Amino acid sequence: MDLIRLERAVIGYRTPLLPPLDLAVRSGTTLGVLGPNGAGKTTLLKSLLGLLPLISGRRVLPMGRPPRVGYVPQRDRLDMSWPLTVLDVVLMGRAHLLGPVKRYSAKDRAAAREALSEIGIGDLADRPVHALSGGQHQKVLIARAIAAEPELLVLDEPTSSMDPAAERMLLDLVERLKNAHRLSIVLVTHQLTAIPGFATEVALVDKDRDLFEVGPAEKMIDPHKLELLYGREVRVAQVGDRTVVVIGGPR
Amino acid sequence: MSGFADFWAGRDLWREPMIAGVLAGAVLGYLGVFVVLKRMVFVSAALSEISGVGVAFAFYLGAVEGIDPHAHGAIPLLLEPTWFSLVFACLAAAVFSLRPGHRKLAPETIVGLGYIIASALVLAILNSPRIAQEAHAVGDILFGNAVVVPRSQIYALAAASLAALAVHLLFFKELVFVSYDPETAVVQGVGVFRYELLLNLATAVVISVGTRAVGALPVFAFTVIPAAAALMITERMRLTIVLSVTFGVVAAAVGYYASWVEQLPTGATMVVVASMFLVPGLVRLLRRNAV
Numbered sequence: 001m002d003l004i005r006l007e008r009a010v011i012g013y014r015t016p017l018l019p020p021l022d023l024a025v026r027s028g029t030t031l032g033v034l035g036p037n038g039a040g041k042t043t044l045l046k047s048l049l050g051l052l053p054l055i056s057g058r059r060v061l062p063m064g065r066p067p068r069v070g071y072v073p074q075r076d077r078l079d080m081s082w083p084l085t086v087l088d089v090v091l092m093g094r095a096h097l098l099g100p101v102k103r104y105s106a107k108d109r110a111a112a113r114e115a116l117s118e119i120g121i122g123d124l125a126d127r128p129v130h131a132l133s134g135g136q137h138q139k140v141l142i143a144r145a146i147a148a149e150p151e152l153l154v155l156d157e158p159t160s161s162m163d164p165a166a167e168r169m170l171l172d173l174v175e176r177l178k179n180a181h182r183l184s185i186v187l188v189t190h191q192l193t194a195i196p197g198f199a200t201e202v203a204l205v206d207k208d209r210d211l212f213e214v215g216p217a218e219k220m221i222d223p224h225k226l227e228l229l230y231g232r233e234v235r236v237a238q239v240g241d242r243t244v245v246v247i248g249g250p251r
Numbered sequence: 252m253s254g255f256a257d258f259w260a261g262r263d264l265w266r267e268p269m270i271a272g273v274l275a276g277a278v279l280g281y282l283g284v285f286v287v288l289k290r291m292v293f294v295s296a297a298l299s300e301i302s303g304v305g306v307a308f309a310f311y312l313g314a315v316e317g318i319d320p321h322a323h324g325a326i327p328l329l330l331e332p333t334w335f336s337l338v339f340a341c342l343a344a345a346v347f348s349l350r351p352g353h354r355k356l357a358p359e360t361i362v363g364l365g366y367i368i369a370s371a372l373v374l375a376i377l378n379s380p381r382i383a384q385e386a387h388a389v390g391d392i393l394f395g396n397a398v399v400v401p402r403s404q405i406y407a408l409a410a411a412s413l414a415a416l417a418v419h420l421l422f423f424k425e426l427v428f429v430s431y432d433p434e435t436a437v438v439q440g441v442g443v444f445r446y447e448l449l450l451n452l453a454t455a456v457v458i459s460v461g462t463r464a465v466g467a468l469p470v471f472a473f474t475v476i477p478a479a480a481a482l483m484i485t486e487r488m489r490l491t492i493v494l495s496v497t498f499g500v501v502a503a504a505v506g507y508y509a510s511w512v513e514q515l516p517t518g519a520t521m522v523v524v525a526s527m528f529l530v531p532g533l534v535r536l537l538r539r540n541a542v
Contacts, residue, residue, distance in 0.1 A: 051437055071438040082288055082431050083482060083491045092428045096439040101421050128486040148439060 001027045002060075003067040003152055003184055004048055009057035011040075011047040016055055018212045023048065023203060025067075025152065030178065030185040032199030032217070034192065036230060040207035041188045045156065048186070067184075070145030072155040075137055080130040086140050087112055087125045093147035115147040116140075118180075119173065135166050139173070146177060153177070154186045159194050167191070171198050192230070196221050196243035204229050227251055254512040265511060271400040271408055271464045272503035272521060276473050278412040279461060280499025281419070282454050283478035284492050289430050290359075294347055294451070295458055295474040297362045298340050299467045300369035302459035305339030306332040307376035314381040333407065336459045343369075344455035348448040404464040411460040415453035426450050427488070465503075465518065472522040473499050476529065483532020498528040 005024040010016045017040045025031055025048065035041050046052035050059060050066060061067075070093065090112040091104050098108065116122045119139045129137065138158060145153055155174065159167040171194060178185055187199060195202055195217070202220035204213045206229055213225065221243060226234040233248035258265070286292055309332040318330065343365055347358070376382070419426060429436045429446040437443050454474075461470045477498035481491045506521030513520075 049438055066440075069438055071435045073432065073434045077434060078432055079288070079290075081482070083486045083488050084427075084431065085487070088427075088488060089431075092424075092432065092435070093439075095424050095428050095436075096441055098424075100425060104424065130486070144435075154438070 002062045003027055005060040005062065006048060006054070007058045007060060009047060009059065010055040011043055011052070012055055013043070013052070014055070017043055017207045018205065019210060020057060021212045021214075023214055025184055025186060026201070027151075027184055028182065029200045030187065030198060031214075032195040032202045033186065033188040033205060034195050034202055034229070035190060035205035037190050038207075039190070039205045041190070041205050042156065044203075044205055045154065045186070045188050049154070067151040068149060070148040070150030070153045070183075072138075072141045072145050072153070072158055074157045074160070075134065075141065076161075078137075078141075082129070084129050085126050086116065086121070086129055086132070089129055089140055090115055090125075090144045090147050093144035097149065111149075112143075112147045115143040118146065118177070119143045134161065135170070138162075138170065142170075142174070142177070146181065150181075150183060152186065153183045154188075156188045157190065158187070159189065159191055164193065167194060174198075192226065192234075192245050192247060196236075196245055197241075221245065258508060258511050261511070265507065267402055267405055268400040268465075268517070269504065269507050271405050272469070272507050272517075273500050274405070274408050274412060275457075275461045275465045275470065276477070276499030276501075276503030276521075276525075277496050278408075278415060278457055278499075279470060279473035280477040280496040281492060282415060282457060283474040283476075283499070284481070284488075284495050285426065285430060285450060286454065286474050287478040287482060291347075291362065292475045293359065293362050293366060294454070296467075296471050297347075297366035297369065298343055298455050298458040299462045299470055300366050300373065301343040302336040302340035302455075302462060303467075304369045304372045304376070305335035305337070305459075306463070307373050307382075308339070309335035310382050311376050311379060314379075333460075333463070336463065337456060340455040340459035341452055344451035345448060348444060348451045350444075400464050404460070407460045408457075408464045411456045415457050418449055418453045422446060422449060465521075469503070469506075469518045469521045472525050473502070476522070476525040477502065480525075480528035480532055483529070484535060498525065502528065 002024045003026070007022055008020045009023070010020050011018060033041050033044060043052065047054060047059070049069065087109070091108060093115070094104060094108040094111060098104070113122060113125055116125055119142055121136060121139050121143065124132065124136060124140070129140065132140065153174070159170055162170065174185065175198065177183060187194065189195065199217045201214065202217045204211060204220060204225060209228070211229065213220070221236055223234045223236050226236075226245065230247065232250055235246045235248065237244050237246070286295055309330055313330050316330070346365070347362060425441055425446045426449070428441055429443045430450070433443045458470055458474070477495040478491070480498050481494035485491050485494060502525035503521055506524040507517060509515065509524060510517040510520035
């Protein structure tokens with residue numbers, strides 16, 4: 001079943017960014033949205049989530065309501081000067097479940113602590129957020145998204161500025177959460193290495209090349225398509241059970 | 252008589268201004284935590300100035316209608332400067348809550364434009380020949396003086412403070428969420444514009460009424476200094492709020508007392524006392540940088 005569907009959607013701020021597109025987020029799948037910096041990925045994501053009105057076309061909600069979304073924003077967009085503890089931040093994920101006026105209850109605090117423990121950082125609950133490392137901060141934001149009891153987990157560039165080992169650990173964590181909570185996932189990234197072996201469906205986006213194409217990962221992780229997207233030589237190889245992508249010089 | 256005995260003997264003279272100062276210090280100390288964390292300290296200065304335009308405009312309209320502002324009961328309710336001041340400040344707060352659609356116009360540019368235009372308008376209106384004779388009196392009403400505060404202004408400040416605190420008490424979790432991470436708040440269906448508007452309106456009402464009661468300088472200072480001082484020495488939200496309110500209250504009370512005993516300008520003395528609370532944070536900062 002689809003959670004959200006865009007039909008013949010023209011996205012953008014007043015002027016169309018991409019050709020009319022069809023895109024569906026299916027239940028239980030992982031959709032990777034891939035494109036270089038400034039390709040229009042965030043605009044596509046905002047349109048998908050209903051935060052940006054479509055210029056034309058339709059946004060369909062087959063469940064009759066929007067799915068509950070757990071959102072992991074880009075870490076560097078958050079202000080680290082706020083005097084908040086890790087628990088304060090994770091509790092924010094519960095705000096929409098409570099509605100206005102009501103305060104966080106003991107149940108909310110327990111759910112927030114449980115989300116932290118599940119991510120493996122339960123011991124950080126009372127630590128100030130500004131004292132965390134980049135990787136820990138990213139995990140806190142994922143815990144907050146899980147505390148929101150989502151059906152759809154959306155991650156915006158979660159592995160940018162991470163080394164390859166940290167990137168793989170984070171993606172393995174998200175994969176584990178997906179299976180444990182039966183989540184659907186949308187991962188927006190400019191990092192080609194994050195997609196193979198993680199996404200089940202891939203959308204390639206680049207507004208400068210007027211490019212939008214979506215399909216199963218095995219079809220989209222294709223050297224020719226990726227060379228077109230990045231303007232560089234790309235090799236795709238199978239190492240054990242992993243698909244590996246190597247980017248070379250200009251085409 | 253000693254300084255304190257002399258001060259105590261004159262309590263009938265300072266009771267109202269002291270209450271007004273302490274009340275302003277407390278509520279602005281609280282609101283200032285949000286103002287400083289949201290990096291919008293000049294919103295306070297701009298709102299003061301814009302509410303001043305409302306006051307000046309009310310006097311100008313009164314002069315056009317031939318109303319003597321000093322005659323008791325002469326000002327019709329609709330031309331009451333307080334209303335104009337509140338309406339202007341609230342309109343500005345609504346504008347400041349909008350997210351500029353233009354990439355080149357950052358929110359602080361809009362606040363700066365508001366401040367500059369309001370300053371020019373106040374000057375232009377006050378120097379208009381129609382109200383030139385009233386300019387000094389209007390200036391006092393505009394920017395307060397913290398020395399003499401009519402009881403009506405204390406009631407107005409108390410009402411504004413209660414309204415602002417009620418908003419924060421009811422919607423604290425939403426106000427923190429939309430201020431800290433508006434992007435995620437939007438995605439999770441928490442109405443960012445609605446809560447930012449509420450936050451800015453609550454701040455605008457207190458600043459507008461507070462400026463008339465204790466003056467523009469102390470209001471700006473109470474909105475920035477106690478919160479900045481508290482943020483430099485603690486890493487917990489609730490403790491930040493408690494410390495900031497305490498610093499605001501103590502700065503107002505001690506500042507008023509010092510200005511009485513040493514015969515110094517009241518508003519400026521309150522600001523100097525408030526600045527003392529920055530010292531522990533600055534020492535901490537110096538130590539950290541020395542390592």
